[in-house]
Amino acid sequence: MGRRPNKRHGTANRPDPNRPRFYGRHAVYAALDNPNRKLRKLFGTHEELAKIVIPDGLAVQYGDAQDLGRLVPADAPHQGLVLEVEPLEELWLDEILLNPDPKAPLVLLDQVTDPHNVGAIIRSAAAFGARALITQDRHSPPESGSLARSASGALEALPWLRVVNLARALDEIAEAGYWRVGLAGEAETTLSEALTPAPQAIVLGAEGEGMRHNTREHCDVLAKLPITRAVESLNVSNAAAIALYAVASR
Known part of the structure; x- marks a missing residue:
């Protein structure tokens, strides 16, 4: 895939943090199909590029699997495709809060930083x-190849907002008519008891530490999942999926 950079000085294969590189079929196909996604360059094997319709004007570079492996993290399953993109444009909270729908909950993450967990939550x-998904701008992962792959294409479908102050955002969410449910293992109320017919906002904290005190104070109720004592807690992405199912099946 062109001349390889000098090992001492070359930086050509280092991803630009402002232009993440997505890899794997689901993530790449979804980004190519998203009219709101700005595409910069597509790398791929002849076999995989022959399977897709390449958008007009998109720069393409062919290479073998080993070439593509140099563009992504070690052992990343690129499946013969790597796509360099720009992050999606920022959204505003008031846009998301228009016309709340009881069937369409908000998901808020309080300092969940693992890209695989965030990607899995986006997928669920x-x-x-x-x-929409709402996170803090300073304590959440950026768009990346690993996050996009964990989301399996859903990164292109679900609005993701980053806010400066999560507590302030929760206040605005309440004013818009949402019922704010924070998941906490020590809560007395179960999630099914905490949910109401109103539009719901599900709040989850980081693994281990959970939600911060100020975030808890801006929830209407704290609730727990009815798990047994066999395990102390669930992975945050699993907890999110269960909570979203509970909201959908009220």
Whole structure:
């Protein structure tokens, strides 16, 4: 795939943080199909590129599997496709809060930083018809290849907002008519008891530490999942999927 950079000085294969590289068929196909996604360059094997319709004007570079492997993290399953993109344009909270729908919950993450967890939560949120994902701008992962692959294409379908102050955002969410449910293992109320017919906002904290005190104070109710004592807690992405199912099946 062109001349290889000098090992001492070359930086050509280092991803630009402002232009993430997506890899794998689901993530790449979804990004190519998203009219709101700005595409920069598509890398691929002849076999895989022959299977897709390449958008007009998109720069393409052919290479073998080993070439593509140099563009992504070690052992990343690129499946013969790597796509360099620009992050999606920022959204505003008031846009998302227009016309709340009881069937379309909001999902808020309080300092969940693992891209695989965030990607999996985005996938579940899209699957259960969530309205949007909301995170803090300084304590959440950026768009990346690993996050996009974990989301399996859903990153292109689910609005993702980053806010400066999560507590302030929760206040605005309440004013818009949402019922704010924070998941906490020590809560007395179960999730099914905490849910109401109103539009729901599900709040989850980081693994281990959970939600911060100020975030808890801006929830209407704290609720727990009815798990047994066999395990202390669930992975945050699993908890999110269960909570979203509970909202969808009220």
